[in-house]
Amino acid sequence: MSRRPMVRPGGRSTRVQQAVHTAVRELQAEVGRPELTVPMVAARAGVTPSTIYRRWGDLQELLSDVAVEHLRPEAPPEDHGRLLDDLRNWAEQFLEEMASPTGRAYMRDALLGDPEGDNAGLCSAYAAEQVGTMLARAAGRGEEVPDVETVIDRVVAPVMYRILFRPDGLTGAYARRLAEEALTR
Known part of the structure; x- marks a missing residue:
């Protein structure tokens, strides 16, 4: 699977990324990484799972993006x-x-x-x-x-x-x- 290009900075895209990254970090602390799912992250971030799949592809790519930012x-x-x-x-x-x-x-x-x-x-x-x-x-x-x-x-x-x-x-x-x-x- 090819890496998705990062979308333009600012606006809704930045808010979504920040909300999703925050949700991942919080959920990892609360339930642990093995229990983490895209639907859990989406619910916490206030987005649909399809938003996460469109932007990151899968949970591993999302975790990778959060890790690099950290x-x-x-x-x-x-x-x-x-x-x-x-x-x-x-x-x-x-x-x-x-x-x-x-x-x-x-x-x-x-x-x-x-x-x-x-x-x-x-x-x-x-x-x-x-x-x-x-x-x-x-x-x-x-x-x-x-x-x-x-x-x-x-x-x-x-x-x-x-x-x-x-x-x-x-x-x-x-x-x-x-x-x-x-x-x-």
């Missing part, structure tokens, strides 16, 4: 005055959020409902944007900075691999070490 950072990374401190702090928070049971569930949903990989690209872009913000600030302070892809390869990629395949040893110290190594190699 994984979008709400604010730029904190500025601690130097790149090493910024990157250490960000890497530790990134690991903590993504390795949590909620983070893992959102990653799973984001990827399962998106066979073409668009959501993986969005999630990658979110991380790259956060890294780019830190690097631009550091460059503005006159610090020597690697490129975004270097940080993605040396911090984000190992964290994600370990979360998915080797979750032992996922500590703040591990994330901070990756950040330090990304800047000293």
Whole structure:
């Protein structure tokens, strides 16, 4: 099934999306993900099930859309005055959020409902944007900075691999070490 293009922002479409996303989050908290159905979400959001099927296709695509929205950072990374401190702090928070049971569930949903990989690209872009913000600030302070892809390869990629395949040893110290190594190699 091909991914449906997102409709124009604003107006009724935005209100429907917000209502449906809110309904999904509330119902997941109340009844749990396994019990969630499109008719339940539609009733809570005040729309018809056909509205959800038209826009998202099925429950998995809807859950995927909600997950990607949840994984979008709400604010730029904190500025601690130097790149090493910024990157250490960000890497530790990134690991903590993504390795949590909620983070893992959102990653799973984001990827399962998106066979073409668009959501993986969005999630990658979110991380790259956060890294780019830190690097631009550091460059503005006159610090020597690697490129975004270097940080993605040396911090984000190992964290994600370990979360998915080797979750032992996922500590703040591990994330901070990756950040330090990304800047000293």
